[in-house]
Amino acid sequence: MASSSLKQEGFRYIGKRTPRKDGVAKVSGQMRYTYDIYLPGMLYGRILKSPYPHAKIKNIDVSEAEKMGAVVITFKDVPKKKFNIRLVSADRVNYKDWEVLTDHPKYVGDYVAAVAAETEELAQKAVEAIKIEWEVFEPLLDPFESMKDGRPKIHNKILFGSKEITVKNNVACRLDYSEGDVEKAFKEADVVIERTFKTNRRYHMQLEPKVTVAKPEPDGGITVWTTTQTIHNTRILISQVFDIPMSKVNVKKLPIGGSFGSSIQTNLVTLVAVALALKAGRPVKIALSREEDMYEHSSYQMYFRLKVAARKDGTILAGELENTMDIGGHQIQAYPLLGCLLGWFVSLYKWKNIKYKGIAVYTNKVPACAFRGYGNPQITWAVESVIDELAEALGIDPIELRLKNYVGRGDLFWGQGPTVKSVVKSDGVPELLKKGAELIGWYNRPQPGEQKGRFRRGIGLGRGFHTSGAGGRISGEVIDFTGCILKINEDGSVDYITALQDHGGGSLDAHAKIIAEELGVPLEKINIIWADTQTTVYDVCTHASRGTYVGGEAARRAAREVKKKLLEYAVRLLGDVVNPEALNIKPDEELGQGVIYVEGMPDKKITVGEVAREAWQRNWGSVAAVVSYRATNSPPAYTVYFVEVEVDTETGRLRPVRVVAGADVGTVINPDLAAGQLHGGFAQGWGMAVLEDTPYDPETGELMCRGFITDYKIMTAQDLPKVDDFTVIFASTHEPTGPFGAKGLGEAALNPVAGAVANAIYNAIGVRLYELPITPEKILKALKERGLK
Amino acid sequence: MGKIIRFRLNGRPVSIYVENNELLLNVLREKLGVMSPKYGCGIGECGACTVLLDGEPVLSCLTLAVEVDGKDVVTAEGLAKDSELDVVQRAFIEEGAIQCGYCIPGFILVAKKLLEENPEPDEDFIREYIRGNLCRCTGYVNIVRAIKRAAEELKFHVGKNKQV
Numbered sequence: 001m002a003s004s005s006l007k008q009e010g011f012r013y014i015g016k017r018t019p020r021k022d023g024v025a026k027v028s029g030q031m032r033y034t035y036d037i038y039l040p041g042m043l044y045g046r047i048l049k050s051p052y053p054h055a056k057i058k059n060i061d062v063s064e065a066e067k068m069g070a071v072v073i074t075f076k077d078v079p080k081k082k083f084n085i086r087l088v089s090a091d092r093v094n095y096k097d098w099e100v101l102t103d104h105p106k107y108v109g110d111y112v113a114a115v116a117a118e119t120e121e122l123a124q125k126a127v128e129a130i131k132i133e134w135e136v137f138e139p140l141l142d143p144f145e146s147m148k149d150g151r152p153k154i155h156n157k158i159l160f161g162s163k164e165i166t167v168k169n170n171v172a173c174r175l176d177y178s179e180g181d182v183e184k185a186f187k188e189a190d191v192v193i194e195r196t197f198k199t200n201r202r203y204h205m206q207l208e209p210k211v212t213v214a215k216p217e218p219d220g221g222i223t224v225w226t227t228t229q230t231i232h233n234t235r236i237l238i239s240q241v242f243d244i245p246m247s248k249v250n251v252k253k254l255p256i257g258g259s260f261g262s263s264i265q266t267n268l269v270t271l272v273a274v275a276l277a278l279k280a281g282r283p284v285k286i287a288l289s290r291e292e293d294m295y296e297h298s299s300y301q302m303y304f305r306l307k308v309a310a311r312k313d314g315t316i317l318a319g320e321l322e323n324t325m326d327i328g329g330h331q332i333q334a335y336p337l338l339g340c341l342l343g344w345f346v347s348l349y350k351w352k353n354i355k356y357k358g359i360a361v362y363t364n365k366v367p368a369c370a371f372r373g374y375g376n377p378q379i380t381w382a383v384e385s386v387i388d389e390l391a392e393a394l395g396i397d398p399i400e401l402r403l404k405n406y407v408g409r410g411d412l413f414w415g416q417g418p419t420v421k422s423v424v425k426s427d428g429v430p431e432l433l434k435k436g437a438e439l440i441g442w443y444n445r446p447q448p449g450e451q452k453g454r455f456r457r458g459i460g461l462g463r464g465f466h467t468s469g470a471g472g473r474i475s476g477e478v479i480d481f482t483g484c485i486l487k488i489n490e491d492g493s494v495d496y497i498t499a500l501q502d503h504g505g506g507s508l509d510a511h512a513k514i515i516a517e518e519l520g521v522p523l524e525k526i527n528i529i530w531a532d533t534q535t536t537v538y539d540v541c542t543h544a545s546r547g548t549y550v551g552g553e554a555a556r557r558a559a560r561e562v563k564k565k566l567l568e569y570a571v572r573l574l575g576d577v578v579n580p581e582a583l584n585i586k587p588d589e590e591l592g593q594g595v596i597y598v599e600g601m602p603d604k605k606i607t608v609g610e611v612a613r614e615a616w617q618r619n620w621g622s623v624a625a626v627v628s629y630r631a632t633n634s635p636p637a638y639t640v641y642f643v644e645v646e647v648d649t650e651t652g653r654l655r656p657v658r659v660v661a662g663a664d665v666g667t668v669i670n671p672d673l674a675a676g677q678l679h680g681g682f683a684q685g686w687g688m689a690v691l692e693d694t695p696y697d698p699e700t701g702e703l704m705c706r707g708f709i710t711d712y713k714i715m716t717a718q719d720l721p722k723v724d725d726f727t728v729i730f731a732s733t734h735e736p737t738g739p740f741g742a743k744g745l746g747e748a749a750l751n752p753v754a755g756a757v758a759n760a761i762y763n764a765i766g767v768r769l770y771e772l773p774i775t776p777e778k779i780l781k782a783l784k785e786r787g788l789k
Numbered sequence: 790m791g792k793i794i795r796f797r798l799n800g801r802p803v804s805i806y807v808e809n810n811e812l813l814l815n816v817l818r819e820k821l822g823v824m825s826p827k828y829g830c831g832i833g834e835c836g837a838c839t840v841l842l843d844g845e846p847v848l849s850c851l852t853l854a855v856e857v858d859g860k861d862v863v864t865a866e867g868l869a870k871d872s873e874l875d876v877v878q879r880a881f882i883e884e885g886a887i888q889c890g891y892c893i894p895g896f897i898l899v900a901k902k903l904l905e906e907n908p909e910p911d912e913d914f915i916r917e918y919i920r921g922n923l924c925r926c927t928g929y930v931n932i933v934r935a936i937k938r939a940a941e942e943l944k945f946h947v948g949k950n951k952q953v
Binding site for chain 1: 818819824825827828829830831832834835837864865866868869874878879881882883884885887888889890891892893894897912915916917919920921922923924925928929930931933934937
């Protein structure tokens with residue numbers, strides 16, 4: 001039905017500015033996050049964390065803590081099982097190296113014991129009273145050092161699926177791939193460029209630190225409130241680790257105070273809270289401090305060697321990538337990331353001949369997990385830098401070179417890795433590049449290095465994409481499907497029940513609009529339910545920018561089913577209408593109801609509310625649908641950033657002067673919120689490009705910032721371009737496989753930013769830097785070395 | 790060791806026993822059920838715990854509860870009048886300035902004081918004023934827009950009142 005006919009008529013809700021449904025609760029302070037959950041009779045938990053980056057417990061004495069009245073657990077009290085806290089890979093290819101508590105901590109902050117007590121203060125005192133005798137090992141903080149022979153083993157035996165394997169040289173996992181013959185292409189090419197890149201290790205800095213409340217139930221089950229992007233995977237993991245049937249594990253969905261990938265896995269604190277609650281027989285809350293949270297998760301730090309080749313006419317001939325990833329003390333999703341990194345790489349440009357070597361290495365650092373883009377911002381920074389260099393070497397405009405070689409409409413696309421392939425069906429790249437170039441003044445930008453004064457400005461371009469989910473035609477190695485329940489209440493109002501989490505980007509508001517549009521009822525009638533695992537069907541996770549594209553299509557299908565039932569009932573009630581196909585529904589804002597009517601016969605009508613009421617009063621049954629939906633595509637949402645940067649050559653400081661952010665998201669569903677993704681994506685990308693990193697103290701293995709925001713800064717309102725200097729444009733595309741033509745956005749909004757910034761810096765001062773973040777110190781050093789100051 | 794303190798919380802008198810070392814943030818959240826001041830860092834770096842103390846924005850994670858004895862405390866819960874949202878709250882919704890929402894109560898309270906101090910703020914003024922409040926979602930663009938919009942609306946209302 002009619003996404004195409006509606007498109008012609010114009011949408012009623014899609015693409016319109018509407019107030020977000022949770023807006024009033026959020027501005028009036030009434031939204032309840034996990035941090036706000038307090039239960040009667042609840043204990044407070046605290047966790048004892050390793051002060052050493054790599055050590056073994058020789059002896060542990062908890063008697064003093066127990067004397068204080070605290071409930072104490074150590075590695076001796078938790079299930080002896082290895083698992084992965086992220087359940088997204090199919091089990092047969094999932095690497096498992098985590099335990100709930102360990103006697104062999106692998107980074108400063110690794111969990112070794114936990115306590116619960118009547119107050120948080122008492123719990124803290126009890127944690128401090130636990131005595132441990134340690135055997136301490138030399139920390140390995142560099143992946144290349146870590147791989148050398150004879151270094152301490154961070155892990156020995158781990159599981160791959162259900163098979164035990166031995167870790168060698170601290171290599172967590174590998175993935176190699178090749179297509180064609182790169183060596184031959186390098187020989188035949190007119191230009192070959194080879195560079196090495198090093199990215200930063202960033203902290204998510206979501207505003208709400210990780211927190212869990214776990215409540216044991218009388219039937220042996222457990223109810224859990226926790227910061228998570230996936231309530232169902234959290235439930236499955238709790239069930240597997242503690243051997244509790246899934247039906248007795250109920251995980252609640254609550255608003256989350258930002259995440260950006262940091263709760264894509266079940267944060268270990270969740271399992272510890274469960275273990276404490278089960279032992280105590282009372283509810284337990286563990287709320288991490290900011291300092292603790294910074295020891296919970298980080299982005300993947302990557303080292304690339306990138307070699308590309310092209311013919312004089314600008315045809316790219318080959319791309320070779322070596323990717324070494326510093327994953328920290330545990331695997332969360334290192335193996336699927338090796339595949340995705342390859343997928344991002346090959347889906348950026350048509351390299352024709354490809355060689356890839358990916359290796360994930362354990363270090364004694366905070367475990368790395370997805371951070372908005374899942375490696376895509378890292379590789380896009382490197383590739384977009386090299387593409388710019390290639391354009392310069394060839395004497396071709398960087399826009400032209402990109403247009404000639406990018407993966408676009410009709411091309412094979414496998415952003416989510418080798419097992420997730422589809423063909424691109426919608427592509428706004430040419431439109432975005434053209435409009436963006438005009439808006440920023442691309443063709444008037446300076447020549448690199450030609451400026452002399454103290455302040456030098458440059459314009460750079462970064463182009464990229466992210467997938468919309470991880471769906472595909474074959475099952476592959478990644479789990480990706482969703483589901484929802486939609487029911488018409490007895491007065492015609494609508495309950496929409498889904499496990500899919502909204503991190504604030506507005507996915508669920510998009511779903512509500514999709515339902516209202518498809519069903520033909522007013523948007524106010526759609527109520528989004530904060531549900532839990534017991535009352536929803538499975539959704540894998542809000543990740544991979546799939547919320548709108550995958551979840552939205554499930555919502556649309558549920559609306560279609562419900563509509564069918566409503567029309568059947570309406571035929572019965574209207575008496576002489578021949579069949580449901582004779583009926584339409586449209587919202588009547590004055591009545592506040594959807595109205596079912598016969599075209600051209602204004603009196604032949606009945607409201608959705610009346611149908612629902614009659615179905616109830618006449619005992620016909622409920623009007624409801626349950627949908628489980630697997631997408632067979634994961635189309636690219638393309639983004640293009642043009643950034644003007646000013647370099648202060650005296651201080652090395654960088655300022656973002658102007659931004660043009662272009663996005664091809666197909667049909668735009670929430671214009672304000674979609675723009676908000678680009679605003680926020682730029683702010684995070686700018687931080688990635690010029691500011692954020694978590695270096696470690698080489699002796700103690702601690703974070704140099706020690707978990708303080710004063711020493712892990714993020715951008716403030718003063719550090720970013722003014723409102724009028726930030727332009728957002730959307731391509732006028734329609735994705736045929738998406739709900740009403742929509743695609744994803746969240747991660748695409750970040751991915752090309754650092755590349756655009758790096759290219760703008762080069763345009764301003766004629767210097768390229770291959771290590772993130774590009775700090776004032778690095779700028780000054782580079783200017784000095786090259787005599788450009 | 791502690792004492793009973795008396796203060797106005799969102800217009801209502803409150804009296805409560807607090808320890809001398811208890812923080813206002815914890816007393817509001819755990820003893821009084823006022824949840825809009827959020828814990829984000831606990832050491833005055835992020836602004837998520839902001840409340841208005843006698844009209845001034847303060848960080849409740851750095852304020853001892855005993856310090857508010859005899860004073861007036863306003864949180865985001867107390868801004869709506871007769872269940873009508875405050876103009877700043879409305880502007881945040883209308884400009885799409887909210888994403889996860891965790892930092893928003895703090896921003897709104899700071900914006901209230903900002904507009905009281907300067908009813909016609911330019912963008913530099915706004916950005917400097919809110920620099921102590923961190924947001925990781927929005928890049929601040931729509932937050933700045935919302936504050937501008939609230940300023941416009943207040944100006945309009947003041948004008949209207951004068952005519953009456």
